[in-house]
Amino acid sequence: MHDLIIRDAEIFDGTGARPVRGDVAVDDGKIAALATFTGSARETVDAKGLAISPGFIDVHTHDDFAVVLHPDMAFKTLGGVTTVVVGNCGFGPAPWKPASRFAATVDPRPLPQWEGYRGYMQTLEQNPPAVNVATLIGHGTARHAVMGLEAREPSGAEMAAMKEIVAEGLEAGCVGMSSGLIYDPGRHARTDELVELANLMRGTGALYATHMRDEGVGLLSSVAEAIEIGERAGVPVQISHHKASGERAWGLVTQSLKLIEDAQAKGQNVHADQYPYTAGSTSLGAVFRDGAFGGPGRETDPKNIVIAAARGRSEWEGRSIAQLAAAMGCSATEAATQVLQEIPSTTIIIHMMREEDVRTVMRHKSTMIGSDGIPTLDGKPHPRLYGTFARVIGHYARDEKLFAMEEAIHRMTGFSAKKFGLADRGVIAPGLAADLVLFDPKKIIDAGTFEDPKKTPLGVKAVYTNGALTVQDGKSTTARAGRALRRS
C-alpha cells in the first residue's frame, strides 16, 4: 500500500526523454515506483490528460530572506517551484550583519538572527518553508563583512577572514559561491581575489556562480573572466542570467555562447542560466551611480527604466524615470537622484534585451532556467518572480516551439539538479525525493504582465514537495515540507 499514486499521467521524467504515460507512486516523501502501475494507495489522484514532472528548481533566486519571512513561498510554489537556490549575485544570507542590511532593502519585515551559513540552514529547519533551499555563499556579503564597501584590494588578514567565511559556508553544505561584479562591494574585487576564494571549493563539487562585470559591450571579456576563474580554481562555473544588455551589445550572445562551447570542449564545466524576458530588474542604485546613468553594460535611456518597488511611494511604481522626470518638471538625472535620496532601496525594471537574443540563449544546450525574481512583494516586481517556469513551458516550448516540452522541463529539473549537486532531485525515478508538479500541458502559461505582475500562472494543478501536497487547484496548502539542502 503506497502513500499516494498519481494515475495515468504523461510523465516528463526530467532527463529530457520523451514523455510516457503511466503512474507515479510515492512513499515517505520519496518516489517509490513509476510504471503502468496497478497497486493500491491511501490516496489516488486521477491525472488523465495531465502531465507530471519533477518540481521546478529555480537556480537563480534572491529568496534568501523570503523563505524565512514568507514560508508559504506562494509566489514560487504556485508556479510549480519546489526548490530555490539562494545567495546569488554575491548576496548571501551570512554573515548576518551585512546580509540583514541587504535583506532590509528587499523586504522591511524583521528577521531572526542566525550565525553563519550553518545557522541559516538551522533557521530554515526550525521553521521550514514550502520549498527546498540550496544556498550559495555570497562573495559580496563576505567582503562586506570583512572590509565594508572599500574600493581596494584586501590585505592578507582580510583575505584570511574572507576565506574563513567561505570555508564555513562550504562546511555547512553550501552548493557554491556567487559573485556580483557590478554591485558594491563585489565590483571592487579583482580576478585574483575571486580565484583565491574559489580555490577553496576545488574538489568539493561546489560551483562558482557569477553576475559578471559587464553584460553589455564588455560581455565577452566578462565571460572570459568567469571561465578563467573556473579554470584556475578548478571549479564548475555558472554564468548567471546570460544576456546581452543594451542595444550596442545585441547579438553578442552568439559569441558568448561560443566561448562557453569552447571551454566545454576543453573539458571545463561551464553553463549558464536565463530568465525568459527581454527586461531585467535590479536596484536603481546599480544603474544610476555617482549621479549618472549607465555603468558597465547598463541601459542609459530613462524611458527604459521603470520603478518596480519604492517603499512608501507606490505612486511611483510602474512609471519610468522619464515619466517621473516629466511629472516632477526636472531632468531624468535629477529625478533619479531625488528617488534614490528618498528611497535608496528602490528597485527597477530595465528594458534592455532583444527577443532574438533571449531565444538564441534559451535554445542553447548550456542554458538552464532561473527566475532572478526579486521578492519585493509589496511593490510591482518583475513578473518573472511568478511566471518564469510556466512561461518557458507554455510560451516558448508549446506555443513558440523553440524546443520540445521535455527539453524545457529538463532545463529546470534534471539539468539543474545535476549542475548544483542536488543528487536526489530533479528526476522522477524510484528512491528520489518526491518533488512533483502536476500540470495541464495544454493550459500552462504565465499570467502576469509588467503592469500587473503578481499573477499566479495558469494550468498548475498540484505541487508536491518531499511528498507533501503544497499546492492544490491553484491554491497554497498549509504544508511546509521544504528542506535545507546540502551539497551532495
Ligand SMILES: [Zn+2]
Ligand atoms: Zn544578478
